[in-house]
Amino acid sequence: MNRQQFLEFLKENIMILDGATGTELQKRGMPKGVCPEKWVIENPDVILDVQREYVSAGSNAVYTCTFGANRIKLEAFGLQDKVVEMNAELARLSKKAVGDKAFVAGDLAPTGKFIKPFGDMDFETCVEVYKEQVKGLLEGGVDFFVIETMMDIQEARAALIAVKESCDLPVCVSMTFEESGKTLMGTDPLTALITLQSLGADAVGCNCSTGPKAMIEIIRAMKPYALVPLLAKPNAGLPKLVDGKTVFDMGVEEYGTYVEELVKSGVNLLGGCCGTSPLYIAEIKKNLKGLKPLKIEPEKVSAITSARSTVFLGTNQPTVVVGERINPTGKKKLQEELKEGKTSLVTDLALEQVEKGAKVLDVNVGMPGIDEKETMVKIVELLVSMVSTPLCLDSSSPEVLEAALRIYPGRALINSISAEKAKLEKLLPVAAKYGAMFILLPLSDEGVPATAEERYTIINEVYERAKKYGYEKKDIVIDGLVMTVASDQKAALETLKVIDWSTNTFGCNTILGLSNVSFGLPERSWVNSAFLAMAMGKGLTMAILNPSSDTLMSIKMAGDVLTGKDKNSLKYIEYFGGSTKEKPVQTKKAEQSVTERIYGAVVGGDRENIKLHIETALKEGYEASYLVDNCLIPAINHVGDLYDKKEYFLPQLIQSAETMKEAFGLVEPLLKKDETAEKAKARIVIATVKGDIHDIGKNIVALMLRNYGFEVYDLGKDVPAEEIINAAKEKKAEIIGLSALMTTTMMEMKTVIELAKKEGLKAKFMVGGAVVTESFAKEIGADGYSEDAYSAVKLANKLLEA
Known part of the structure; x- marks a missing residue:
């Protein structure tokens, strides 16, 4: 199925996806602790039956049983060399199951590792891990791809790039959001949507984690800005323990009552996740009768993102301040640090600019004596871990920009693309590949055009070229091209003409690098400030400036009020603290x-x-x-x-x-x-229970506990009950921490707790994991439940005091 066929189907139909696979396999005899993918290959009739039942119930597409079939997950079973072979075979089984009655989606899921700078996996390694899996799924004949249950937008990007660099099949990306409405890594639905659709996802959405009610709100947040179809695969509510078995608390009929609202919210692909079965899919089909998908009619908005925030641009938005200070030009100390490979000054400059009001940070590391590409990548990795502010990547080198865009976990802004032939031919394809917005600099091989009219011609020329790569005016920001008035007093007037024309005639966002206008003059801040005010009056949407300048920032805030961009002057009042509140004085x-x-x-x-x-x-x-x-x-x-x-x-x-x-x-x-300073540390044994190979959450908990002074013995993943109890005895542990991510393994926690009681162990139990709840913890006899790493620290302290 090609992209056109995929989109045509979704224009007229809601694509019904399948439901849960793991629980269905377990019902049919899959033992705990085995590799599901290997077991399915050895017992092919089981997956054939499951997927045929889903198709009979109404599924238009089923996912291949390859959730854990990447190299990193398979390594736990010694199968890391069988990735291509296993994925191909599992895809063939799904094709055999559905025949010509349904589509088969190649399923890619999390590796269980964090990508740098938050983990030890290189971004390219992650891309290669997914490419290996994609190769097998393509050999098996899948119709399209689904990247699902993603908690990290960067890992989702790696998988998406892997698919797009391997084939032209449609690809959907589905994130999983917490009760807070954000992913584990802090990405909100809108930011995820803009990032992924810009990078080329053919559908975006959410699965797992929440029931259908909460998922409706996620889809509603995405729909006004969605350029692509939206996907939802909710859980059947929350898991609980009934008669010693894990079940989900939302029945089939109740689940079906949310179908109409999901469609009205904008869902184009709908299925079920944890706790669902063919019965739930049949209920979805029943409740879809007479319903048609909403049209894809997004608002024409301009937006750039980081991994954790979105910044909108436009004449109806406050003027966006782009911090200019991460640039070694004229900064001797910064130049020295970059040459030495240090980043402390970059960190300081970034944090200070964000604190002072920058909504975007311009990042330029171009200077003699360094490897610009290596330095740019290093600084981008640093900044995405330090601030949530989107970045403007500033380089004239296509190689440097591609390296930075590839690892940047959002939709970046490129500074800049001009009509210079070499840059136009090399930079436009790079920008388009990664879905970046770009600053259009009206400059050509002939040099700087003196008049506004000459610049209009160049702007049109670059725009016509950009359209061939799928760019629209909302994806471009025009630079007015500021020259110093010290050498040409008419220069500023020509630039203002460009801002006016670009905003009000051409219909594009605009930007200025303010400081250029005053070069060579005394008391430059006054010229810069006056120029900013005049440009805002012409419709300026972005300004590259030093946000530490109180004069510039004050004029910017006032200008937003006077141009109607600051509704009810709320941001102005917040910035100046109102009449009764003084602005806090920050210690340098x-x-x-x-x-x-x-x-x-x-x-x-x-x-x-x-x-x-x-x-x-x-x-x-x-x-x-x-x-x-x-x-x-x-x-x-x-x-x-x-x-x-x-x-x-x-x-x-x-x-x-x-x-x-x-x-x-x-x-x-x-x-x-210093014996008086030494404090006794509580000993904690922590493990992911038998049958469960997911340990990313457990690893974070162990890290946090150690950093709060606990003596932690991490036994790893897929650990049998006997091994956990023996370790607790040997280490004389006061607390045992248990983790499970899957509904098929969470009951193993109860096995461990019962064995501890039988052995007379006095240690307290704390449990957690994506499928675990407070009520479940109480039912299995645990002493406490923690929903995240920090609450685990608080719980451990509380258990010691009890």
């Missing part, structure tokens, strides 16, 4: 004490500088115990508070935890010399 980093810098490094996840700050503090005479009690522990506690408030998400939590670990590694040896 250089003026902070060393203990304040230690605290700030942990909160900000600044691993590069924590060692320097700790060493400085020790030289200044601070005791190791003082740094732990008054800097490190309060800082990580504050991080936990931010996480609880949903101001921080997993990326920041990991960065801060790693910084804490680095710091604690430096002071711990000194604590051992």
